[in-house]
Amino acid sequence: MELIRSHVMVCGGTGCTSSNSLQIIAKMEALLKEKGLDNEVKVVRTGCFGLCAAGPIMIIYPEAAFYSHVQVEDVEEIVNEHLIKGRVVQRLLYKEDHAEAQHVALNEVGFYKKQIRVALRNCGVIDPENINEYIAFDGYQALAKVLTEYTPEDVVDILKRSGLRGRGGAGFPTGLKWDLARKPVADQKYVCCNADEGDPGAFMDRSVLEGDPHAVLEAMAIAGYTIGANQGYIYVRAEYPIAVHRLGVAIRQAKEMGLLGENILGTGFTFNIDLRLGAGAFVCGEETALMTSIEGKRGEPHPRPPFPAVKGLFGKPTLLNNVETYANIPQIINKGPEWFASMGTEKSKGTKVFALGGKITNTGLVEIPMGTTLREIIYDIGGGIPGGKAFKAAQTGGPSGGCIPAANLDTPIDYDNLIAIGSMMGSGGLIVMDEDNCMVDIARFFLDFTVDESCGKCPPCRIGTRRMLEILNRICDGRGREGDIELLETLGENIKKSALCGLGQTAPNPVLSTIHHFRDEYEAHIREKRCPAGVCTKLTKFVINQDVCKKCGLCSRTCPVGAITGDRKAGIPFTIDSAKCIKCGACQEACKFGAISRK
């Protein structure tokens, strides 16, 4: 007889999978079988837990012991000690602030303490490939409630009262959007899901799809009922193979159960969902380009109006929402709009998922109430900046957003505050930069990305962003001219006003925002030909500190171009010839006394 006494949850998200979590699962299952425990202990492959920096992650219930950095070699010890003898393996427990190893349960970890998980509530909690687990955590109850108790107008009203705004970036009120798509009379309407997550550093949509795919399907079916559509499409990147696979499994299971397809739950409502795979063009995350791509055409945007709610996919009224937006909806229906509206700020309700990246200790996914300050996110949840370096700025909104300087660390984060300080929410990528990051270089990185991804349809984006990139390149190369900053500003403003779609209209933001907050760094590059952070190689210089140098000559022997000369016996100090130096940094790494520095 099967009597499960313990559940072993192993993360099967993209992050942990790439650090061998699947081998860990295989080893665990083999060992349990060998020891005759396979009828007592269940191994579950879950979605992402969010703390990707500490992966692969394993949680063992009922103790909720939270293991991090688990290796295949550790599995045997976990089985022998924890599962057989009940002794928690202290050395593998997740440690915070390098404190003493202690038995920390999941909800006691600082990383999770300040989080409220709504969109991510099932990620790491259920087996995403088992519809029964989703149902056990109230899955498809919202759909059942909507189909039997609510009119489409009721659903719109609930969403309006909840204050939910689009999580894809622009923050358009979701209730209003659904209402606009509901109103037109048409023989055919469509519901689409934008899962073409393209911002560098953002991966919350992937995590939702990998960890809780049914939540998105359920919300899309609710949307279909509300606007009067019977067909849905999920446009997901082909670069997300695990997400694509799990969506496929979820759709199949929901159809088998009669939760998608014809006559759902005997109510007469019919709704189907199909997947469409994107080939990875950033512009296809823009709504009009996305729909063009679903139609099988080249993914290029077109002007609005007409808006998709009037004339969208195949010329029919279409509702398009982002993955994270959908993931919130079943819970708003289940728990009520007032519950959702009780979280967040006046104009931004609920929670938002952020993908923490860059110079931060706990790289990963966090979900926090709107209105949390950047300081709390970075220091309390994110664990601060490694190596005790100073915070310089955080980039939000990816290549469409801007940076937030240290002065704004205490600004409550919501849609409107971010715009007010010259950035934007975007999809929620949050890249932390410290004193070692050059802001001109960061701006150049993002602009380089948008230049690459510009579809080329409209000249402001195709040509304008390229001209801006050329100017940034010359500034970083030490060929910056007086007036370049002003030229960047003029170009940027013009592109914002004249580009066709959201990609072009927001492309100059990283440049404009870094100029606004860090103009002095731009000026140092142009006037003094100096990179204050020591990042731009052509502007940096390696120097040997003669007081520290022991004249061992190691640097000279390491230098690949023979730029370092000196002689201990003859008493000639070692120096670097800047003209010959290729700034590879090999000498700095080789020096055992730390005598060589970048300036």
Place this chain on the structure above:
Amino acid sequence: MKSIEELKALRAKAQENVTLRKEDGTCRIVVGMATCGIAAGARPVLLKFVEEVKARGLNNVMVSQSGCLGMCALEPMVQVFMPDQEKVTYCKVHPEMVSRIITEHIVNGKPVTEYTYGAYVKE
């Protein structure tokens, strides 16, 4: 699935399989499972507890393990942590004793005094 009733029934059934993961357990039954405990027969005791808890549908009870408590002679030992109650330690637990501990202590809140550590010490 053709009706909402079916969905609700399925949910109730599915929830039984995930109770382990819900962290609202108000009562903890901890079985000593160190070498001494296992040698004295703790495994059947642990399994019996799991079985009884499941059979009675006690959703707020968590059955867990611990290491050696130091009194190896009295193994298998079982500690019960109930809210607003002092920890109760049972000694030399047999699978046959489990049912009574569950009925009297876990469900009705009255520790089975004769099985406890205190009773052994008196003897």
